[in-house]
Each structure stands twice: as C-alpha cells, then as structure tokens.
Amino acid sequence: MSGGYGGRAHSGAASDEALVRAARVGDEEAFAVLVQRHGPGMHRYALRLVGGSDADAAEVTQDALVSAWQGLATFAGTSSLKTWLFRIVHRRAADLHRSRKAVPIDDQLLSHLVPGAEDNALRQVLDEELLAALQQCLDELPWNQRAVWLLRELEEMSYEEIATTLALPVGSVRGQLYRARRTVSERMARWR
Structure with missing residues (x-):
C-alpha cells in the first residue's frame, strides 16, 4: 500500500x-x-x-x-x-x-414501505400480500423504469442525480418515473 x-x-x-x-x-x-x-x-x-x-x-x-x-x-x-x-x-x-x-425483489427490501402489522394476524397477512403485489409490479416494470423508481423512491436521489447515474436526460428520468409511478399506482389500486 x-x-x-x-x-x-x-x-x-x-x-x-x-x-x-x-x-x-x-x-x-x-x-x-x-x-x-x-x-x-x-x-x-x-x-x-x-x-x-x-x-x-x-x-x-x-x-x-x-x-x-x-x-x-x-x-x-x-x-x-x-x-x-x-x-x-x-x-x-x-x-x-x-x-x-x-x-423478483426480496420482500424484506420493500418492507419499510409498509407500516408494521404489529400483533394483528389479519393485518400481517394483508401486508405480506401487499408486498408481494408490489414486488410483482416492480419486477414487471421495464428496466429503466424500475431503476428510476428505485433510485427516487428508495434511494431518495434527486432527478439530476438519477439522470447522471443512469446517463439519461433529466426529462427522460421524469418521463420514466412518471410511467413507473402510473403503472405502480394502477396495479396497486386495490390496496388503497
């Protein structure tokens, strides 16, 4: 050294x-x-x-x-x-x-997005189903949409940081994130 x-x-x-x-x-x-x-x-x-x-x-x-x-x-x-x-x-x-x-994305990685079920067995089952549905939804997103969603929603990067990280224009990042969020929102509508 x-x-x-x-x-x-x-x-x-x-x-x-x-x-x-x-x-x-x-x-x-x-x-x-x-x-x-x-x-x-x-x-x-x-x-x-x-x-x-x-x-x-x-x-x-x-x-x-x-x-x-x-x-x-x-x-x-x-x-x-x-x-x-x-x-x-x-x-x-x-x-x-x-x-x-x-x-697929491991449920443990997404678990912080869902409040804990505590001692309620029904709530725990519903939370597990919610995480499974979110995991499936993210797995089905196109690669760039998935990457942009993960960097924004889980890593909390700015649009500019994501653009630099993925070598995309900021406008493309916004578009990819918009489409990813819309898809996640539509597929997760039953969980609202």
Whole structure:
C-alpha cells in the first residue's frame, strides 16, 4: 500500500475529492475509505436492482468497485463521486440482467414501505400480500423504469442525480418515473 493517505482518520475526515486524488496515485487506503463511505449504498442499490439476491448484489458491487478502482483516472469530477459509482453499479447490474432472466425483489427490501402489522394476524397477512403485489409490479416494470423508481423512491436521489447515474436526460428520468409511478399506482389500486 502506498503511504499517501497515511494515518489520517478514516471517518469522513477527508473529502471524496481528496480521497480520489490520493487513490489516483495508488493510495489503496484512500480508496478503502471511499469503499467504506459509498459501498453500503452501492450494495443496497444493487441488491434492489437485481431482485434481492445477495450473491448477485455482491458480485455487481464488487465488479463495480474493481471498475471504479481501475477507472479512477477517467473520473472527471463533473458529477459527484456517488453518482459516478452508482452509474457503474447500474451498468454492472444491467449486464447481469441481460445475461439472466429477471429476479423478483426480496420482500424484506420493500418492507419499510409498509407500516408494521404489529400483533394483528389479519393485518400481517394483508401486508405480506401487499408486498408481494408490489414486488410483482416492480419486477414487471421495464428496466429503466424500475431503476428510476428505485433510485427516487428508495434511494431518495434527486432527478439530476438519477439522470447522471443512469446517463439519461433529466426529462427522460421524469418521463420514466412518471410511467413507473402510473403503472405502480394502477396495479396497486386495490390496496388503497
């Protein structure tokens, strides 16, 4: 390991830009800090995008991190590091998606969208049915609509961040999200 980053504290002391500069000259410790900082979000997005398979999400995230390490010299800084990393995750997940049939999103990933059933057995059954219906609906969305919906609704990214992440114009992001929300709304109407 290179000693450029040295003994600095790992907990957010340095900006992404400073860490990228250090990592570009081979400082693996600086890159490790970036992985600690952004890796969990990248994995969470990959997990949702590939349908809840932890093995697939780990593969996508690992491939994305390897690509990021190898491609740091190409990171121009015109977007945030986070959106650049999420774009790489999206590309790796799209590659995996093309090579395999769609896999459903795990109910646990969507469970925070539904209030807890507490001790009411009927409510718990209805919540499970709701999550299953939402999962099926998301699985059937076209790839870009699903990605835009996940980034907006679950990752809470702005339209601009989504556009940068997916390399789409902001207008396309808005259109994809509108169509995704309309489809989800129509298919989930019985749950209102």
